[in-house]
Amino acid sequence: MNQAEILDTALQEATRLWGIAEGWLLSPAAWSQFALLLIAYLVALYTSRKMHPLLGRLLTPPEGQDSYIARARRFVALFLPLLLPLLAYVFTGLGESVTRSLFGSGAVIAFGKRVFLFLAVRILVREVISDPVMQVLGRYVLVPVAALYALGLLDPAMAYLDATVVPLGNLSFSVLFAIRFVVVAGAIFWLGRWSNDQSSQFIKKQEEMRPAMRELIAKTIEIAIFGVAFLLVMNIMGISLTSLAVLTGVIGVGLGFGLQKIASNFISGVILLLEGQATVGDYVELDGGEAGTIIKMTARATILETYDGRWIVVPNEDFITTRVVNYSDSGSANRYEAPFSVSYDTDINKVPAIIEAAVAKHPGVLTTPFPPDCELRGFGDSGVDFAVEFWVEGIDDGKNKFMSDVLFLIWNALKAEGITIPYPHRVVELKTPLPEQTA
Structure with missing residues (x-):
């Protein structure tokens, strides 16, 4: 259909619509239908104002409820903005049956009913639907279809679109x-x-x-x-799915050669989930140096969150083909050790009992598999070197300050016993005597 034919068709349709409008304006039956439309709208407006607060209270569950019934009530409450146009549509339908029984026609009131339906669709898209995809479909498909239906142009528009063929x-x-x-x-x-x-x-x-x-x-x-x-x-x-067999075969070959990594990562992700060696919430460290808490496992990759809030996307294949250290697998405990030194003037035989008792007071330190264990590690240049080993549930990260707390306990315990923590001393020998100062 060329441009001249389209213009001619549009003019013919405009002439037809003008004839219909002129007939409505000069017809007593049409005026009565306009009056019924107005009455139906006013009755719907009055009814909706009375029903809206009541329905709002019935459909709004108490704060904090999250049961299936409460969710269903909240879902139904989303459609309360449609109450007015839908009531107007229902009352207009009743008026249409009256006018058709009295005058044998109801074109005007039927048009009004379609307009109310269009308004309901418009409110649905603008105020009720929140999903972005459905909003796009509603804005560019559902609302235009409702507008064409209200104007009585839906059938011609569909016939035109059906006749327009796109070759591919x-x-x-x-x-x-x-x-x-x-x-x-x-x-x-x-x-x-x-x-x-x-x-x-x-x-x-x-x-x-x-x-x-x-x-x-x-x-x-x-x-x-x-x-x-x-x-x-x-x-x-x-x-027909059989018609897609050749196409899917070609796509399958292309995927086999071009998407080997994606397929490998997908299979690796399934293996990870089946074995359960690393899952959401575990703190892991990979051979390549990546370390963090697993916060999400997708079909292609695993997402780690570091201490400083950064996300690392690690392909699932790396968890299968490289060495992975899991610090929190199955809720297992982890061992840490805190080194410290004491002065050579200290009775070192008393130090282990003092430190073990102090570290055991920490609420996060476990008694199983082993209680705190203080060991003598060596004799340093400035003092005697010790280290206390302790087990905790979890890892020493930003929220679990195990090492810092234990070091505070060690410091306070040594201070309470009068034990000094040494610091480096240096002895300087002068080969040449200092010159005497004259007055």
Whole structure:
């Protein structure tokens, strides 16, 4: 269809709409329908103002409740802005049945009903939907469709879009098919993502399961949900999966050569989750020097958070092919030692008992697998060298200041017993006597 034909069609449609509008303005039945529209809107406005506070109280759970019923109530409460246009739509529908029984026609009030439906769709997109993907679909697909439906132009527009064919090599499809595909795929994958989020939250609350098993089950459910979503989209749109066999075969060969690392990282991630040797919350150190707490495990990589808040993205393959030190696997304890020295004037036989008793007072120091153990390490240049070994649950990081606390305990215990901590002394010998000073 060229530009002249499009312009001619638009003029014909404008003339038709003007004829309809002129007939409405000169018809007593039309004026009665306008009056019924106004009455229906006023009744809906009055009813919504009375019902809105009551529904708001019924649908708003007490603060702090997070049960499934409370979530359902909050979800339904999101649709309260649609109360007015939907009530107007219902009352207008009742008025339409009255006018059709009295006058045999109800075109005006039917148009008003479609307008109220358009307003409901517009409010839904602007005030209710918060997901970015669904907002885009609503703004650029749902609202235009509702506007065309309100004007009575939906069927001609769909026929035009269906007749517009887009060639793509040996394939061709209509614009209407492409729009339907985008809408259906977007809605189904949004529903899949929502279902995946809900299932992940439920699984993460199962404290009796190992963290690695929870992550593995969550990833398996995610793959299953989006796999089913893909099959649903193909089935709803009438696309035969056998027609995609050649294309998927070519893509599979390309993936085999070009995405070997991604496949390797994915398989390594599954192995990590199955074995459970490293999971979320563990502090690990890799052979390459990367160290941090695991905060997230994805299909491709594991994310570590360092003490200073930086994130390190480590490919899952590195956890399989290199040496990994896990400082907190399965909640195991860790051993630290704090070195110190005492003066040579000290009775060193008393030092171990004093230090062991002082370190044992720390609430984080464990008695199993071993209690604090103070050992003589050597005789230094300035003092006698000791070290106390102690076991703690966790690692000595920013929030667990085990080493600092233990050193404070050592200092205070030695001071309380009158034991001095030496510092380096130097003796300087002068080969030449100092010159005498004259007065």
